[in-house]
Each structure stands twice: as C-alpha cells, then as structure tokens.
Amino acid sequence: VPSPHDLLPLTHLMYAVLLLLAEKTDHPYELVRRVRERSGGLIDPGTGSFYSVLARAQQQGMIRESSAQADTRRRVYEITPLGRRALAAEAARLASQVKAAHAVLTPGKKRT
C-alpha cells in the first residue's frame, strides 16, 4: 500500500480537486466549476490540464470512478481512503508551512 506521504506535495489543482471530492462525489464539469468558484477565479484550469490531473490522481489511486452512476454518459468520481489520507497529510504539511511563515513574518520576531 503506497504511503500518502509519497504523493506529497500535491499540486494546487490536485489539492483543490481532492478537497472538493472529499465533500461530495461529483462529475468533472461540476468539479471544474466548483474549483473556480471556490478559488474566486484564481484557479481556472484548462480542460486538458484538468483531465491530466484527474488521470494522475486516478492512476495514483487517490480517486476512482464511482460505482453508483446515475447517468452513464457522465463519469462521477469519488475520493478513495488513500486520497483522503493524502489530503489530510497535505493539509498538515500546509499548516506547518503556514506556521513557519507566521514565525518569520510576525513583527515581534522579525530580525533587524
């Protein structure tokens, strides 16, 4: 079983996709829309890039096609336990990064 730490760091887009899928299973078009909405338009992937991320995530076992598909023409993706752990690990990594940044940038501790 691959360790989630091998998959870190996740790309911006990958992180966003996993986060959204952790919320609820979804199909690609809706996912892209939500990614854009959540980031306030900051993350706006091209269709190709988005599929490239989906394909990689699927290959690495972080997401899979949902077995419960209402519409056969639309593929619905869900997050796997590995994906969930990778997401958690990434979040923790980001949190420690944020903390490190705070330590440097807080005025009281700034070197002169």
Next chain:
Amino acid sequence: VKVFRTLYRLALRAWPRDFRTRHQDEALQMAEARVREEAGLRRALRAARELGNALRVAPALPSYRRVAIVGPPAGHTAFGGAMPFALRLAVRTLSRQRTLTVAVITTVGLAVATNTALFSIFDGLLFRPLPFPGADRIVHVDFPAEIRRALPPAEVRLLTSMLGETTLIELRASAAPAALFLEEGAAAVRDWDLRPARVSPGLFTLLGIQPMAGRLLTAEDASGPRDSATFGDRIESVFRSPVILISYELWQAHFGGDLGIIGTPIELPGMLFQRGPVLAGVLPRGFDFPGGANIWIPTRDASDRFDLARLAPGASIEQLRAALPGIRITPLREHVRPAGAFALGVLLAATGLLVLVAWVQVAALLFARAVGRATEIGVRLALGATRFRIARQFAMEGVLVAGAALLLAWTLAPAITATAVALLPETTTRGQSVAPDVRTLAFAGLVSLAGVLVLTLVPIDIIRRSSPLALVRGVLFENMRQGAARTRTLMLVTQICITAILMYMAGLSAQSYSRVSAVDLGFDPGRLVGIPMPALSMLVGGSEDDRRASQKRQMQQFAESLPAIQALPGVAAAASGRLPLYATANLSDQRFDVVAESDTPPIASARVDDVTPDYPSVLGLRVTEGRVPSPSELSSDRWAFVNEALARQLAHAGPVVGRIITVNKRQRRVAGVVSDFVVARPDQSVEPVVLDLTQAAQSAFMLVKLEPGLVGDRAVAAIRTTLDRIWPDRASREIVHLSALANTATADYRSRATLLTLIGLLCLPLAVTGVTGALSYGIQQRKREIAISVAVGAAPNRVRRRLVRQALIAVGSGLIVGTIGGILMGRFMSAFLFQVGAADPFAIGTTVTVLLPIACVAAWCASRRVATIDPALALREP
C-alpha cells in the same frame, strides 16, 4: 464554436489513444461549454487557451497500453528525447527500400532542380531588381533619330538643350557595347571572350559602383585632343595610352588576379588599340553592365549625348516625361529587360504544371510504398504504437527524403540553369545575371517542405482509415479496395494529362517558331549588312556661322560616305535607307497618312523613308511596275516608290505609276511599285511603305550588299577603315548583319519554344515512372486474380496484354483530356503564337506520337512482373 469543436477534436488526437476513447466526448463537451461561457474576444482567447492546454498536457497523459518492441527507451518523451530513435528507425527503413528511396529522391530532386533553374531564369529576367543601389531612379533616355528628323531643327535644339540642363536629372552618363575595338575574326577574341563597352566616366557614380581594386575612370581619362587647351597638351594627349577598366572575371581568368598589373600597360590580344591600354582598376565581381561587358573604355561625358540618367531626388519619371515630350524615357530596369520577357509568364505557368506532375508522381510512389508497408503499420499498431508515433516516423522519413532531394536539386540546379540559359537566345538573356541564389534556394526549400507534408500526410491518411487487424492482413481500406485502384488510376490520368498539356504547348511554340523563321522577308538577308550613320548633330551654343559650318561639314561627310563605300573591293552595292528588322524597339513607329487626291480622305497610313534610287536593287526587291527615274528626272521632281501593299490600296482609283500622292504634307510622284518586304517584325503583317527617292539621302542607315566569299568578309574591315577616315569623331562603328537581325527578330519565339520543349521533355521520364508505378501497383493488387488465370492455363503474355491494355486506356484518356486542356491553354497563349491556331494538328500529332509509344513501352516493360508471379505461392498467401 463549431470551428473550435473541430480543432479541439484534432488536438485531442495528440492524447494517448485509449485515454482519448475514454474521455474525449466528455472533455470536448466540457471545453465547448467553457468556451460558450465567454463572449467576443474573450471567447476566442479561451478557445485558444483550451486548444493549447489540450496539446500541452498530451505527453503527460498516461497510456494504458504499453508500447512494446519498437519503442524508445523509457524516460523519453514523445516530443523531445525520442527523436534520435525515430531518426535511426527512419534511416533503417529507407535503406531497406533502397530502390524506392532512390526513385523518390531522384524524382523529387530532378523536379525541384528544374523548378529552381526555371525559377532562377524567370526571377533573373523578370523580377530581380537591378544590382545597383537606387536602381529605380535610373532611367534610360532615348531621342530617336527618326523623331529628331521629323521635328523642326529649332525644336530639336531646344529639346537637346533642355535634356542637358534639366534639374530633374542629377547625373548623366552613356554606355554602349563597342565591338569596334575588336579585331574581326581574330582567334584571340574568341578565346578571351572580350566584350568591350564605351562608357562615360560618370557611369560608375551614376550606378553607384565602387572598384574592386585600383580606381575608376576619370574625366581626364576620357579627354581627347580636342579638349586640350594648349597645343602641347594636344600633342601629349595624342600619344597618351588609353585607360581602361576590366571585369573581376577577366582579371581572375587571364591575369590570375594579379594586383601588380593595376596602373600598368597591359596586353589584350584581339583588341584594336593604337598603344597598350593602361589598366586603371578592376570592377567588382558580377558587374557586366552594359550587355555583359568585361572591358570598359572611356568616352567623354557630354551633357547633350547620354543615354542613362539618375533622377534628381524628389523628381519622378512622369515629371521628366512631361518636361521632355518626344524623348523616350524608360526605367533602366524595363530597358534592360527583354521586351518579350513578360510573355515568359506562360512558361511560369508551365513550370507550375511541372511541379504538379512531380508531386502527383511522388504521391503515387508513396501510395505504392504505403501499400507495401501496410503490414508493418498494422503490426506496430497492434503492438500498441500510437498513431502519432507512426505519423512521426513517416514525417522523419519525409524530412530525410526531402533533405536529400533538396541537396540533389541544389547540386543539379546550376547546371540545369546554365544549360537552359545557353539554349535561350542571347538577346533574351543578355546583360542579365541568371544564377541560382538564396532566393531560389528558399523557393526550392519551400517546394521540398510541401513534399515533406505530402510524404507524411499520405500514409497518415491511410492509417486513419484502417484498423490494425486489416492492416496486418495486408488489406488497405477495408471495402475500399476499388477506391484505392480508382485513386491510383486517377493519378495516372492526371499525370498523363498534365504532361500532354505541356507537350502540346511545346508543340504550339515550336510550330510558331518554325512559321516565324519561315516567313518570307521579301529579301535575302544573307550578304547584307547595315551601318548606322551618325544622326546629324546640332551644335548647341556657338555662333550661327559655326552651326552652319558644322552642318555643312556633316552634309559633306554624308555625301562622301556612300561613293567611298561603293568603291571598296568586296562591296557589291550600297544604298542609303531604312534598315529592315533593325532594333525594332528603338525605331519610331511613326506612320503618315497617304492622300491620293487633295481634299479626299487618306487611303492608308504608311511608313516613310528617304532612300537612294538603288535601294530596292541593293535590298533585292523586285520593281514590279514602273522604273527607277533617271538622275535628271530626280533632280526635277520628287519621286517615290510604293510597295505592293500600298499599291493595292492606291489601285482602286486608277493606275498607280505616275500618280501624285501626298504624304506628310509633301507631294511626290509614284515612280514604281516594289515587292513587299518585312519592315519591322516578321510576325506582323506587311504594311504600306513609301520610299522617297533622293540622290543624297541622309538616312539613318547605309545598306551594303557584300560580294560572296572571302572578299565580302574582308570588306567589313575595309568599310570600318573608310568610315573612320570620313567620320573621325564618330561614336559608333557598329556593323549589323541582317541575318543576325533576322535571328533576333524570332528570338522570343525561339526562347519560348526552347523552354517549353525542355519542360515537356523533363516531364517524359516522370510520365514513364508514372505508368510503370501504376502498372506495378495494379499487378500487386491483382496478384491473386492473375495467379488464378495463370493457374487455369492463361498464357502469361495474354495476361500481360490485358494489363497493358488497361493501363493504356488510362493513358489514352489522359491524352484526350490533356489535348483538350492544351487547346484551351492554346487560346490563352494565342498572343504568343504566330500563324498557329489553338487546335493545331501538328502539336496534337507530336504529343500523341511522343507520349503514346513511350507509355506503351513503359507499360510493357513494367508488366514483366506478371511472369514473376508463382501461382502456387500467390494463391497460398492469406
């Protein structure tokens, strides 16, 4: 959005195949929806971004199948690292099919070389600017002698002085070929290929030419005894050696590029100099103005006698033309370009057709190749090679083939260009630098690039249409075999058709040329030479007496010339008058109305010339009516001869001889009628001519009939010496052979016929390859069928005959369509044809009799392959 959908679908082709099959519909939908979200310019931007994005991620997308056997080592990306591998593979494939590769490279190489050569010629003759800085501001100025004579002397004087003083002209110079310095018939002249020109020192400044070594000519170099102020200077200038410039090529070829000879007297065999000329300098490589000159001899700069001018800044050629009516001013480029050169446009179209033939040929060869490689492609696809990878390999092979072809073309092009230029008449190519250069190389490169595209697209198209399984079984185009055969036949028909069109055009031109050459000139140019006489020059400035004296002296010189030349040994007869066929472009085309009775409308318009009474007999014209008036009659009345063309029109109103006609406001009595002769161009109909008879004609030309044999040849030199004595300050001693003029007059027809025949002949080998290829393909495709007929007892020869017959049906239909196309082209060409209709039986006959037997032989030879089919083996094949 529709366009975007198509493009996006194309872009998705770059994705790994199975990934694409899984996701492409969805991705397409999504991309399309996202493009729809935007509007206007933002939509276009979004679309472009989506397209780029799809292409960019393609290499990173996973492929579920792994490429086995023929694949690059792991870690190579599809775009970058795999190239050397593809290259290796391409080289291996090409060297395995050596015959085919050589055939393709030779075909393409030859076609590109021919195209490059012909393009070089067109480029050099028509499009390339003259190699002088600011060449568009250089004009050629011509004050034709005929117009000079037609105008009142005062106006001529005025125009001459205006020409010399106008501020619209910045620089003035003269340049003319000067064969007079060459020793007639000397072997050295031929060996050294000396082409002297007399130029004024200002020429080089005007053209903006700097010497390659040494110095240019100065006004002092050009000054003669008459310019010197003191007696001592005059004596000195008489004994001074002439100063000359030579071309870089001459310097290299005969003086070994020796810098030491500059500034010293040099020896030029075959040149008529009184003392050894001093070499002032060497001109840069390639400079050969005017008319291919390689030795430049100075002549004085004179404000009233020049033929080249550089416009002053801000002045336009229109202004100059408006300021100097009657003087012919043409841009130098147009003057130097051969008059009929634009007719070469037809030939440009013909070369276009040649490219087409070559590419149809290449497409056909490739088609055959792709058929042969169906199994290979099928196996690779089945093993998991992506279509992109296979296409890339074809592209790589295409690049190699096109590169080799380009190299071959570049090696052959100069030779083909030189051959074509040598075949063209000198009048067409004179003074032009015609050689392949960067521009023509770029042209050839572009043509090759088109080839790479063809080489890549044809196989890709085939892969696109078939499944791996079908390919492995060697079946192209499932259910489309008929279509493939039809396409192949269509290619052959197209090719034969284009070849036939070209050959037909060549036939038409050749026919026109032979008709033009066979035109009855009305006289025999064989032993006739023409000598241009100096135009009466008007002294500008000076007193009235001076002017009168100068005129009187010139009259005397004119009067002396004719008897002096008539008296020379070797001269059979001489007369003064119009020189037929001479430099038609420079003669004024002025015609005058002929009025038979006063107060009646003019009955014709005719050319009018002053001639001496024996002009018709010197030219060899028959006097069909009337007679030559006696000297006493001549002195008492104005007499004229008319030609038959004019006599026919005059005859409507009674007898012609003795009739008074008025031409150009002057009355003359018709003394007789002479047979028609070609006045200007053999390809124009005979026009009415009036020959005014005068005892002492001051015509622009003297016409001399030489005795046959050696005596006559020697007389040419004697004529020169005589004229030299009578006209010591004469500028030109050009002697024109009328047979050479007759050649020049047909030069355009000859060059067209030559080039078209050349193109047509080059098409023939391509046509042979086409027939052979088509037949081989047919045999390959119908192997089974042939095997069965042979197995059940058909004689191989019968099978062969059947195959050949089928191929010949295609050739025949190509010929018919091509001939019809040729006739249509002939209609467009009619301006360049002479006495030849668009549908010419000779041209049709030539096309058919050349193409058909060649096609028959090629087909019969190609059908030999039938004999190699072993029925037992062929039938066992899947």
